[in-house]
Amino acid sequence: TQLLEQSPQFLSIQEGENLTVYCNSSSVFSSLQWYRQEPGEGPVLLVTVVTGGEVKKLKRLTFQFGDARKDSSLHITAAQPGDTGLYLCAGNAGNMLTFGGGTRLMVKP
Amino acid sequence: SAVISQKPSRDICQRGTSLTIQCQVDSQVTMMFWYRQQPGQSLTLIATANQGSEATYESGFVIDKFPISRPNLTFSTLTVSNMSPEDSSIYLCSVVLGGEQYFGPGTRLTVT
Numbered sequence: 001t002q003l004l005e006q007s008p009q010f011l012s013i014q015e016g017e018n019l020t021v022y023c024n025s026s027s028v029f030s031s032l033q034w035y036r037q038e039p040g041e042g043p044v045l046l047v048t049v050v051t052g053g054e055v056k057k058l059k060r061l062t063f064q065f066g067d068a069r070k071d072s073s074l075h076i077t078a079a080q081p082g083d084t085g086l087y088l089c090a091g092n093a094g095n096m097l098t099f100g101g102g103t104r105l106m107v108k109p
Numbered sequence: 110s111a112v113i114s115q116k117p118s119r120d121i122c123q124r125g126t127s128l129t130i131q132c133q134v135d136s137q138v139t140m141m142f143w144y145r146q147q148p149g150q151s152l153t154l155i156a157t158a159n160q161g162s163e164a165t166y167e168s169g170f171v172i173d174k175f176p177i178s179r180p181n182l183t184f185s186t187l188t189v190s191n192m193s194p195e196d197s198s199i200y201l202c203s204v205v206l207g208g209e210q211y212f213g214p215g216t217r218l219t220v221t
Contacts, residue, residue: 031208033209033210035212040214040215040217041214041215042113042201042203042212042213042214042215043152043201043212044212045110045209045210045211048208048209088151088152090210092210096154096157097154097210099151099152099153100151101150101151102150102151104149
């Protein structure tokens, strides 16, 4: 069984602060996906990282895939209340996603 | 990307009854997945449904409890049978398209 550990589980910050969410595994993944889920909705795909060492930016969000393709991070700059939600990482190994436990982020105005 | 719809969006059901959840995709896809998300938790894969074959269930999930149909490449159903309060959860269908996985909006099930 491939496990993905996400940290922190919960994060409550003030608007304007920066934060980083980590996703770690002992297994290698062919790709890794980050999702954001709001209450009452399904997860929405934010980004897919494929290459070891890859960095992708999506406005204030920066995603990094570890060199060994076992870990990833999501960094949010100047967080806004609209960033509030559940962030999920998911590693892809052979057409099957393994999900991390999720990070519940609350950004207070 | 894929657009996925689910019906119903939510339901409140009595213990011992069954509920069938429908999932419709706007593209033809080979594999469809059914997940469960318990309150405040991450996603757990229930089964993978391929058109024209039996669904493949993950450990802890059995066909008698969660029968799945996959009549064509754009549609699937998941039935939650003989429900108990422990089945209260969000049920999500998902597809892989272009190497990326997309999710429906989920069905929020409450069993009383």
